[in-house]
Amino acid sequence: MNSLEQAEDLKAFERRLTEYISCLQPATGRWR
Secondary structure, rough: OOOHHHHHHHHHHHHHHHHHHHHHHHHHHHHH
């Protein structure tokens, strides 16, 4: 895998992670 593909994969992963965290945000607000 070349570095360009790695960068694209990282960006896609980051986007998924951000969406996942934003979905969890209301739940974490309730827990506190």
